[in-house]
Amino acid sequence: MEKVLFKIAKQWIAGNTIDDALISAKTAYKSGRYAIINKLGEYHTSKKQITSTIAEYKKIINSFRKWKIRGAISIKPTQIGLSINQKQCYQNFERIIQDARHAHVFVWLDMESSEHTDETIEIYNSFFSKYERIGIALQANLKRTEDDLSSLLRIGAKIRLVKGAYREKERISFKSKEDVDKNYVKLMKILFKKGNEFAIATHDEKIIQKAENLAKKYPKKFEFQMLKGIRDELKPKLIKKKFVVSDYIPYGINWLPYSFRRIKERKRNILLLGNSLIQS
Ligand code: FDA
Structure with a gap:
């Protein structure tokens, strides 16, 4: 199995391994895409696992320059200590972004299930004032996201808009694909009107088409982000149209x-x- x-x-x-991730990043880069590297794994509670995850992210940050790749990293808060306590996660995140700042590497915070939404936004808010090259993912399947988006945009936050990968309770989330898509488009319009340096992270061609139309009306700095290995035929078409496309590249044994x-x-x-x- x-x-x-x-x-x-x-x-x-x-x-x-890290080298596998860097090879993938280099391949993407040669095809005109940027790389966002994520070490797989979540809900770490062992200190050893957390320490080694931090060390790997630091190694990736330092390797970007050596490998001549323009890239970013994407971190899940529960892989760097949020499952133990928030303080530890803050300290570990700071250790990573200190290196990232030095190497001019962009850092994304992935958004996990809704039990961690508040904490993840709090982490983002506390570090965004110190280090601007960080972004946060927001999920269109959550009813709260419109409010989160408004308050994050007020501080100039850099948002990656996703549909949401976690099964959530009916009370707090949109359940049908139709409703999630509708909310995604609504939030995307807000991003084009009020945001800057955001990411439209989807493989949904209809939504991508809508984003292309919005980009004509609101010329903003944004990029399309897609997962490695998904819609690979669409990525060069977007690059040809002069859009920035990034590949989210996960690696690791988990x-x-x-x-x-x-x-x-x-x-x-x-x-x-x-x-x-x-x-x-
Ligand atoms: P949807 O699932 O509706 O699919 C639309 C179309 O895309 C499909 O019809 C198909 O053509 C294609 N497609 C989608 N998934 C495919 C697959 N697995 N294989 C082949 N084709 C596929 N989620 C989260 O909760 N927190 C996060 O931090 C992130 N981060 C993130 C980063 C990036 C760069 C991306 C692209 C996505 C995420 N996600 C995420 C995942 C996201 O929430 C969502 O689960 C997936 O992107 C799938 O949704 P789509 O937007 O592609 O639409």
């Missing part, structure tokens, strides 16, 4: 939860898994 899953997962992840999320996102991926299991 694990072997079959890994075969499918390989299209979305760079490999197990590839299973990430890959399950990708499989669940698309009926065709579930069928692919089913067929592969039958054949194995």
Whole structure:
């Protein structure tokens, strides 16, 4: 089962090591895309695991210059201590962004499930005043996001808009694809009107088309972000139209939860898994 899953997962992840991630980043860079590297893993509670995650992010930051890649990193707060306590997460985040500032590397904060939304925004708010090259992901499937977006835009925050990858309670979230998409477009319009240096992170061609139209009306600094291995045929078309496109490149041995999320996102991926299991 694990072997079959890994075969499918390989299209979305760079490999197990930092070097695999940097090779993927370099390949993306040669094709005109920027790289956002994420070390897979979340909800770390062991100090050893957290320390090694921080060390790896620092190594990636320092490698960008050596490998001549323009890139960013993307961190999940629970992989650097949020599952232990907020103070530890703050200290660890600061250690990473000190190196990032020195190397002029952009740092994204991924958004995890809604139990961590407040804490993640608080972390962002406390560091954005000290270091401007940080951004935060906001999820269109959460009803609270419109308010979060407004208050974050008031401080000039840099936002990555995503649909949301976590299963959330009905009370706090939009459930149907139609409602999530509708909210995504609504939030995207706000970003084009009031934001700057934001990211439209989706593979949804209809939404991407709408973003292209908005970009004509509101010429803002923004980029399209997509996951490694998804909609690879669309990326060069956007680059040809002079849009900036970044690849989100995950790596590491904790590839299973990430890959399950990708499989669940698309009926065709579930069928692919089913067929592969039958054949194995
Ligand atoms: P949607 O799922 O509606 O798909 C639209 C179309 O895109 C599909 O019809 C298909 O053509 C294509 N597609 C989508 N997924 C595919 C797949 N797995 N395989 C093949 N084709 C696929 N989430 C989160 O909660 N917190 C975060 O911090 C982030 N960060 C993040 C960064 C970046 C750069 C991206 C692109 C996405 C995230 N996400 C995320 C994930 C996000 O919330 C969402 O789960 C996925 O992007 C899938 O949603 P789409 O916008 O692609 O739309």
